[in-house]
Amino acid sequence: MGAAIELTGISKRFPGVVANDRVSLTVEEGEIHAICGENGAGKSTLMKILYGMLMADEGRMVVGGKEVRFRSPSDAIDLGIGMVHQHFMLADQFTVLENVILGDEPTRSLGRIDFKKARAHLDEVSKSYGLTLEADELVENLSVGERQRVEIIKVLYRGAKILILDEPTAVLVPQEVEDLFRNLRELKKSGATILFIDHKLQEILAIADTITVLRQGRTVATVKPKDVTAADLAELMVGSELPTPTKVGSTVTDRVAVEVRGVTVLDADERPVVDDVSFEVHHGEILGIAGVEGNGQAELVDALVGTRTVSRGQVLLKGEDATNWNVRRRREAGLAYVPQDRQREGLLLVAPLWENVALGHQTRPPFVKGIWFDRKGARARTEEVRRDFDVRTPNIEVTAHSLSGGNQQKLVVGREMASEPEIFIAAHPTRGIDVGAQAQVWEDLRQARAAGMATVLVSADLEEIIGMSDTIVVMLRGKIVARLDPDTVTPRDLGSYMTGAHLPKEAG
Amino acid sequence: MLRRFAALPAWARYSAAAALGILVLSFVQALEPGGLERLTSENASGAMLRWSVPILLAGLGGLFAERAGVVNIGLEGMMVLGTWAGAYGYLHGGPWMAVLVGLLGGAVGGLLHAIATVTFKVDHIVSGVAINILAPGLVRFLSQYAFAGASGGSITQSPVIHGLPLVTVPFLAGGDLFGWKTPDILGSITGWNIFFLSDITAFMRGFAVNVSIFTLLTLAMVPAAAWLIWKTRFGLRLRIAGEHPVAGESLGVNIYWQKYKGTVISGALAGLGGAFIAMELTGFYREGQVQGRGFIGLAALIFGNWRPGGVLIAAFLFGYPFGTALRDLDGRSTHALLLLIVVGLAAIAVVSFRRAKRVDAILAGGMAAGFLVWYLLTETAPDWLPNALPFATVLIVLVFASQRLRMPVADGRIYVRGEEL
Amino acid sequence: GDDDAATTTAAPTTAATTTTAATTTSAGETTTTAPAVVVPDFCLEIPGAAEAVADGTGVTVGLTFDLLGRGDQSFNDAAACGADWARFYFGVGINEITPTDEAARATDLQLQAENSPIVIGNGFSFEAAFPAVCENNPDVNFAITDTSMLNFGATPPAPYCDNARGMVFAEHEGSYLVGVAAALKSETGKIGFIGGVSGIGLIEKFEAGFIAGAKSINPDIEVVSEYVSAFPDFAGFASPDRGKEIALAMYGEGADVVYAAAGLTGSGMFAGAKEYSEANDVHVWGIGVDSDQYLTVGEELQPYVLTSMIKRVDVAVFYAIYDHLTGNFTAGPSTYDLAAGGVGYSTSGGFIDDITDQIDAAIAQIVSGEVVVPTDPTTIP
Amino acid sequence: MSLGRRIVMALAAPVLAIGFAVLLSSIVLVISGSDPFQAYKDMIGNATRLEIVVDMLNRGTPLFISGIAAAIGFRMNLFNIGVEGQYQLAAFFAAVVGAHIFLPSVLHVAAIVLVAMVVGAAWSGLAGWLKVRRGINEVIATIMLNAIALSGILAWLTVEWRDGPLTPNSGTKRIAESGWLPDLNSWLEVFTREITGGRELSAVLLFAIVAGIVYHVFLNRTRAGYDLRVSGYNAGAARAGGVRSDRMIITAMIYSGAMAGLVGLVDILSRYHRFDADFFSGLGFAGIAVALIGRNKAFGMAIGALLFAFMDVSSPILQITKSATREIVTILQGTILLASVVAYAAVSRYRQRDEARVAAALLAEKGVA
Numbered sequence A: 001m002g003a004a005i006e007l008t009g010i011s012k013r014f015p016g017v018v019a020n021d022r023v024s025l026t027v028e029e030g031e032i033h034a035i036c037g038e039n040g041a042g043k044s045t046l047m048k049i050l051y052g053m054l055m056a057d058e059g060r061m062v063v064g065g066k067e068v069r070f071r072s073p074s075d076a077i078d079l080g081i082g083m084v085h086q087h088f089m090l091a092d093q094f095t096v097l098e099n100v101i102l103g104d105e106p107t108r109s110l111g112r113i114d115f116k117k118a119r120a121h122l123d124e125v126s127k128s129y130g131l132t133l134e135a136d137e138l139v140e141n142l143s144v145g146e147r148q149r150v151e152i153i154k155v156l157y158r159g160a161k162i163l164i165l166d167e168p169t170a171v172l173v174p175q176e177v178e179d180l181f182r183n184l185r186e187l188k189k190s191g192a193t194i195l196f197i198d199h200k201l202q203e204i205l206a207i208a209d210t211i212t213v214l215r216q217g218r219t220v221a222t223v224k225p226k227d228v229t230a231a232d233l234a235e236l237m238v239g240s241e242l243p244t245p246t247k248v249g250s251t252v253t254d255r256v257a258v259e260v261r262g263v264t265v266l267d268a269d270e271r272p273v274v275d276d277v278s279f280e281v282h283h284g285e286i287l288g289i290a291g292v293e294g295n296g297q298a299e300l301v302d303a304l305v306g307t308r309t310v311s312r313g314q315v316l317l318k319g320e321d322a323t324n325w326n327v328r329r330r331r332e333a334g335l336a337y338v339p340q341d342r343q344r345e346g347l348l349l350v351a352p353l354w355e356n357v358a359l360g361h362q363t364r365p366p367f368v369k370g371i372w373f374d375r376k377g378a379r380a381r382t383e384e385v386r387r388d389f390d391v392r393t394p395n396i397e398v399t400a401h402s403l404s405g406g407n408q409q410k411l412v413v414g415r416e417m418a419s420e421p422e423i424f425i426a427a428h429p430t431r432g433i434d435v436g437a438q439a440q441v442w443e444d445l446r447q448a449r450a451a452g453m454a455t456v457l458v459s460a461d462l463e464e465i466i467g468m469s470d471t472i473v474v475m476l477r478g479k480i481v482a483r484l485d486p487d488t489v490t491p492r493d494l495g496s497y498m499t500g501a502h503l504p505k506e507a508g
Numbered sequence B: 001m002l003r004r005f006a007a008l009p010a011w012a013r014y015s016a017a018a019a020l021g022i023l024v025l026s027f028v029q030a031l032e033p034g035g036l037e038r039l040t041s042e043n044a045s046g047a048m049l050r051w052s053v054p055i056l057l058a059g060l061g062g063l064f065a066e067r068a069g070v071v072n073i074g075l076e077g078m079m080v081l082g083t084w085a086g087a088y089g090y091l092h093g094g095p096w097m098a099v100l101v102g103l104l105g106g107a108v109g110g111l112l113h114a115i116a117t118v119t120f121k122v123d124h125i126v127s128g129v130a131i132n133i134l135a136p137g138l139v140r141f142l143s144q145y146a147f148a149g150a151s152g153g154s155i156t157q158s159p160v161i162h163g164l165p166l167v168t169v170p171f172l173a174g175g176d177l178f179g180w181k182t183p184d185i186l187g188s189i190t191g192w193n194i195f196f197l198s199d200i201t202a203f204m205r206g207f208a209v210n211v212s213i214f215t216l217l218t219l220a221m222v223p224a225a226a227w228l229i230w231k232t233r234f235g236l237r238l239r240i241a242g243e244h245p246v247a248g249e250s251l252g253v254n255i256y257w258q259k260y261k262g263t264v265i266s267g268a269l270a271g272l273g274g275a276f277i278a279m280e281l282t283g284f285y286r287e288g289q290v291q292g293r294g295f296i297g298l299a300a301l302i303f304g305n306w307r308p309g310g311v312l313i314a315a316f317l318f319g320y321p322f323g324t325a326l327r328d329l330d331g332r333s334t335h336a337l338l339l340l341i342v343v344g345l346a347a348i349a350v351v352s353f354r355r356a357k358r359v360d361a362i363l364a365g366g367m368a369a370g371f372l373v374w375y376l377l378t379e380t381a382p383d384w385l386p387n388a389l390p391f392a393t394v395l396i397v398l399v400f401a402s403q404r405l406r407m408p409v410a411d412g413r414i415y416v417r418g419e420e421l
Numbered sequence C: 001g002d003d004d005a006a007t008t009t010a011a012p013t014t015a016a017t018t019t020t021a022a023t024t025t026s027a028g029e030t031t032t033t034a035p036a037v038v039v040p041d042f043c044l045e046i047p048g049a050a051e052a053v054a055d056g057t058g059v060t061v062g063l064t065f066d067l068l069g070r071g072d073q074s075f076n077d078a079a080a081c082g083a084d085w086a087r088f089y090f091g092v093g094i095n096e097i098t099p100t101d102e103a104a105r106a107t108d109l110q111l112q113a114e115n116s117p118i119v120i121g122n123g124f125s126f127e128a129a130f131p132a133v134c135e136n137n138p139d140v141n142f143a144i145t146d147t148s149m150l151n152f153g154a155t156p157p158a159p160y161c162d163n164a165r166g167m168v169f170a171e172h173e174g175s176y177l178v179g180v181a182a183a184l185k186s187e188t189g190k191i192g193f194i195g196g197v198s199g200i201g202l203i204e205k206f207e208a209g210f211i212a213g214a215k216s217i218n219p220d221i222e223v224v225s226e227y228v229s230a231f232p233d234f235a236g237f238a239s240p241d242r243g244k245e246i247a248l249a250m251y252g253e254g255a256d257v258v259y260a261a262a263g264l265t266g267s268g269m270f271a272g273a274k275e276y277s278e279a280n281d282v283h284v285w286g287i288g289v290d291s292d293q294y295l296t297v298g299e300e301l302q303p304y305v306l307t308s309m310i311k312r313v314d315v316a317v318f319y320a321i322y323d324h325l326t327g328n329f330t331a332g333p334s335t336y337d338l339a340a341g342g343v344g345y346s347t348s349g350g351f352i353d354d355i356t357d358q359i360d361a362a363i364a365q366i367v368s369g370e371v372v373v374p375t376d377p378t379t380i381p
Numbered sequence D: 001m002s003l004g005r006r007i008v009m010a011l012a013a014p015v016l017a018i019g020f021a022v023l024l025s026s027i028v029l030v031i032s033g034s035d036p037f038q039a040y041k042d043m044i045g046n047a048t049r050l051e052i053v054v055d056m057l058n059r060g061t062p063l064f065i066s067g068i069a070a071a072i073g074f075r076m077n078l079f080n081i082g083v084e085g086q087y088q089l090a091a092f093f094a095a096v097v098g099a100h101i102f103l104p105s106v107l108h109v110a111a112i113v114l115v116a117m118v119v120g121a122a123w124s125g126l127a128g129w130l131k132v133r134r135g136i137n138e139v140i141a142t143i144m145l146n147a148i149a150l151s152g153i154l155a156w157l158t159v160e161w162r163d164g165p166l167t168p169n170s171g172t173k174r175i176a177e178s179g180w181l182p183d184l185n186s187w188l189e190v191f192t193r194e195i196t197g198g199r200e201l202s203a204v205l206l207f208a209i210v211a212g213i214v215y216h217v218f219l220n221r222t223r224a225g226y227d228l229r230v231s232g233y234n235a236g237a238a239r240a241g242g243v244r245s246d247r248m249i250i251t252a253m254i255y256s257g258a259m260a261g262l263v264g265l266v267d268i269l270s271r272y273h274r275f276d277a278d279f280f281s282g283l284g285f286a287g288i289a290v291a292l293i294g295r296n297k298a299f300g301m302a303i304g305a306l307l308f309a310f311m312d313v314s315s316p317i318l319q320i321t322k323s324a325t326r327e328i329v330t331i332l333q334g335t336i337l338l339a340s341v342v343a344y345a346a347v348s349r350y351r352q353r354d355e356a357r358v359a360a361a362l363l364a365e366k367g368v369a
């Protein structure tokens, strides 16, 4: 049979970025075709072009043997293409049914929605694919896995024969990934073609029939899973050996820098999201916190930094009870912080770089002289950060908005490191930055560690956690469920602790 | 108990709330020294109705914009355009033309807001404020040419115009039906003078006696708006623009178009409200006659939790003290309203106390005590009270309830096609 | 000289244009015959105007309206009539300015003073701005309506400037007359009074006169009074919507004649009278104020305008200009009472033709001093 | 970006907006049968007279201060619609207190100013408190507080504290002369001829200048100003950076209200020396317009305030020269406002994109990946 989709020479440029550079891709009918690549490789862009959400600058698209030009997603939907986006596209305040039928509502006279018909159709679809859902439930009340099911049903409801799934596993726990894969295989059996984006090589190898690798906007290879190993794939993705974080010797001292004693953090509904957590971090030590996202790491970090109130327990910084200190006081005591979401918590996008570099340190030199904000000092420090952390920017007067994501991240890490902190709280410090910069951050962390900095490192990158940490703790549902030695633990082990497959070895 | 109440169907909830309101009013007026009957009279509800309609229209206007994610504090300006356009339309084609042109006048304001906020991505508040400043200047200028030549017209006012016909509903209030005078059911029951029951019928009769067709049409818009927003394709697509525009876009819904629609409808309704003021309340266009009703409409929208029924209740809540105070020839009705506030605050205090919200309970209790003292120490209320009362009421209610309100998630956010977040 | 007159007359004010379009030629056209000076036809004749002789050629009058401007069918139109008559008789030019807000009043007056030798400020709102302006322009004559221009801060109260005239009216006397009419026409024995703004010492005069006049006919008559707003909220003068609601309430409570001394708000009362009458198959009345409102409310409402208390702002303005032209301008308070023809009542519509004798009798009593009309409603038993 | 380019970018929006407004107004004037050039000539001719310049400065002063008050909020992403209520309430209390205290001249004036600022700050701070502690959006809160202040509190207190006989113009007791601010005529006359017509250049102008400088320096050059700005840019990042954005909201509202307190002082300290029915209202909303036109920048707002003042003060001449209707300035003002907010939004989006493009192009040039 022919190809379901044939893309040839697709290019897409954004201001300053070539997201897709003459990409070609052929997807056979009825296969599961995985697309992988680094962050920013252009995967989502390509898929959005295929789905009509973006228009390619150049290139040809052939769907089902016919050349097409999409002007909006409706055009793609009409040809049986459906897409599940990287970020959920669901309105919390809509019911499942409303979310599903939106844009394709069965109507009676006067534009009345025929809810009865819609519900019947929804039931039919969900039954035939074994995806059960409560049609009248508000999406607000659904779990992540359920939401994903809604997304998939949304696509199936429209009778899509070609499904695009953009990083569907990113938010799922392994159990849910299993379920998802089962569903995908079902779909394949019933004749669907599936395009599937993923970063996790093991998953790709497990499910894909064909794999296409993108790098810097170009197609670098199309391979069959049986012909490659994970390491091969990784090399295809980044163009070289993956740099591995390694630490040299131990610099752990006996002076405690951070002590967390039975800390509990409650969410808005008074449920514990961090549940009775205790640990110590010494000067010269890196404590890695591993865990599937959403298991309390973010809240724990907030509690350490002071942006979230601790309901029970204590946080001690350099021996002093800092539980009730505000952020500024903690920062002045030598704490630095790389937030996990740089745009939300790290940067002033509309402000020039030198104002960004002052943020969090504005009460101390070189940013302040008496009551005055020291612009000269701030600019000088910014130049330093730019140089030392290789922030690629024409000058330091541009707004943070105009930097690429990786450079934004480098700016944030650089500003925090430049303050020579004694305590460093880093949430995903290398997320979204290129290989060279990644190695650089690791090197900086190592140097600071040697100089006595105590680090709390939260990361989703298991290699990073294992390679950088002196001690690893694993968080699951708000509790510390394991303390592990990085020298002996494997990523596979770590993964099973994170998903709760292992019983906790040491109670937290 | 509240939960069980919330589970009732909408019509039952609204009737129960209305009955409760009238019950409280009956008590309050019975307690007023010397006794009163007028708080629940048909005149009271008639006046309330007249004074509520523009607020209701403004609130419904706000609803359509904000459901599409566009905050519209330009309602005031759009009402101003409506007052002027209504008068202009009347002078060039009579009352129905006034309705139409008033609607169009407001819609032009809405369109301007949409162009600024949707196409040019101007901050919603900024654009709204600009429209509020622009509108009065514009109509003053236009009046120079449209009205200043005519008899009775000037740069600040139009010649006299008239409203739509008044009707009295057959059977309910004894209106004529093809020349036959029907029985007056509500009137008869009121005549029996039974506590509470007669209060209810008297109050209801105010909705049926001598009401303008314009008023009736506006009231009909409430269920129509609810139906449109919750039950139709139009509404579903409008709402996605306010809740999660990117999701809508990803399913082929043109979000810009939704926002344009919502904002233009918003302006049109506000314009209708303006036309109502000019035609039905004032009898001509006159500079400054909107008097903040656009802002009150916005408050009604929030108070009504972005729902048509809620907006209706809020509009009544605002219209009632205004209407009552105007018909209050001896100052005692307004005084009785003080007691109403005491009752309301006391209820909040009790509920807060039972929910263990101590600060709220003390705050509400303290305020209730303050108003009670005021009530007991005076015999009439000052003239300014009705002007300030509705605003104070909204603020008080928001102080205790703003956490319970839920506005459309993406309300007020600038949406750029192709940009996530 | 000639040139000036030509330009001012060739650009007739808008109100004038409409009424006699036939006689006006388009502005700027060179016509051999000077266009006729027109006065809107709702303007009343000025008593004694025909005998007043003065030459105003080349003199401009700085006519400064209150915020509503010309065309308000009431107060400002009355002042405009006075000036229009002055133009008609004396050939003066008119510079009209309507301030756009409070802050503009002072600067607008100053601008007038720089361009005209006589400046009229219409309405008490100019009171605050006047003292400084009249003091700073000693060569200009100022006349302001509705306030005496006395500085009550001084003891005894003294005029602010010796070039400013404060023109006040005996509104209580005029209101007495319509009170008489109301009592004579009322069948229910209950009448109403709607005041614009309480607490400014002005509208209470109307109320007192009205009540006194009504009681002079029927001592048992019941008068319900209501003010639309209270100082410092001046919205009461410009809220027909509220006026209508209040009127409806009064008619609903049995009053069958209501007098509104509330500026623009009064038109709402007439609308209320119509609505109430039609809905209840009765005929209730409204009484107008300041100008003959029968002429301005529009045809549909005319059947409800019993009469109007007329305040001759036009007369005051006309004679201020006349006095200026003839060099007889006097400063300080000047009162326009019944005897001076400053207040009166209207008969348009003919609804009170049957009782004019009684009203005229009341006039005679007041003019002769036999009856002294109270100015404070609280002093009326 | 080069300096030249930056200047072009900065000026593009206002120039476009004003040009558009003038064009539109001219078209309107032509349609309505007037000669726009004559009208503008009359207005400009009038405005270049010394006396009108004084009027313009007097009118522009409160506009500018009101603009700053609004801008302090805007810089923090707070829409303080409540300047209107805040300044009137503040002026009232300042007038009442000022009339009842007797102090040596400088102290007397200082006390009046202080009262005005404190009252304005308190009323505005209340809105801040409602936002932070009770989650009420400041737009709604300030709209409600405006109404309560104006039709409630002021309506009540003006009656309670009025002085002298009941006349339409009665107001609070007049402030003793020690509490008056001397005029600046003699200063100005050093450079010009004598000012005629008894016009007095209000010394509140000096307050405005100082306020403008303080506003600029405080926000841009001080640490506390940095904190304030940062939480306006991005509250989340500010929090992580040790700025307590809750507190900043209340602080900003308090600063804004204190500034609003100064708005009414031209009337109180220089013109009427009391609060009365003639008190200048509407400045709060006009100030919002000034802030929007001036992009919250002190200099821009000064230009905006003068521009609006120019139009207000010089437009009545049109009623005398009869070259156009005076109301044309309302069109002009409204269009400038709307056109400038649209132009700013468009230019700022263009600039962002341009910056990103330039940044990326520069990088590509350097040959880095």
Ligand SMILES: Nc1ncnc2c1ncn2[C@@H]1O[C@H](COP(=O)(O)OP(=O)(O)OP(=O)(O)O)[C@@H](O)[C@H]1O
Pocket: A014, A015, A017, A018, A019, A037, A038, A039, A040, A041, A042, A043, A044, A045, A046, A086, B418, B419
């Ligand atoms: N709307 C946009 N405007 C400008 N640049 C964009 C836009 N969308 C994507 N880009 C840029 O295009 C490039 C490719 O982005 P894309 O989202 O396709 O990456 P991706 O491969 O999906 O990455 P990830 O794994 O992080 O999802 C990136 O450099 C990104 O910054």
Ligand SMILES: Nc1ncnc2c1ncn2[C@@H]1O[C@H](COP(=O)(O)OP(=O)(O)OP(=O)(O)O)[C@@H](O)[C@H]1O
Pocket: A014, A016, A017, A039, A040, A041, A401, A402, A403, A404, A405, A406, A407, A432, A433, A434, B418, B419, B420, D356
């Ligand atoms: N939605 C968007 N709208 C406009 N510009 C965007 C958008 N998303 C990204 N960009 C721009 O695209 C560029 C890259 O952004 P992004 O954060 O996706 O980079 P990245 O690919 O993660 O970074 P790097 O290439 O350094 O690893 C930046 O210039 C950014 O401003």
Ligand SMILES: [Mg+2]
Pocket: A039, A040, A041, A405, A432
């Ligand atoms: Mg990316």
Ligand SMILES: [Mg+2]
Pocket: A043, A044, A045, A086, A166
């Ligand atoms: Mg992606």
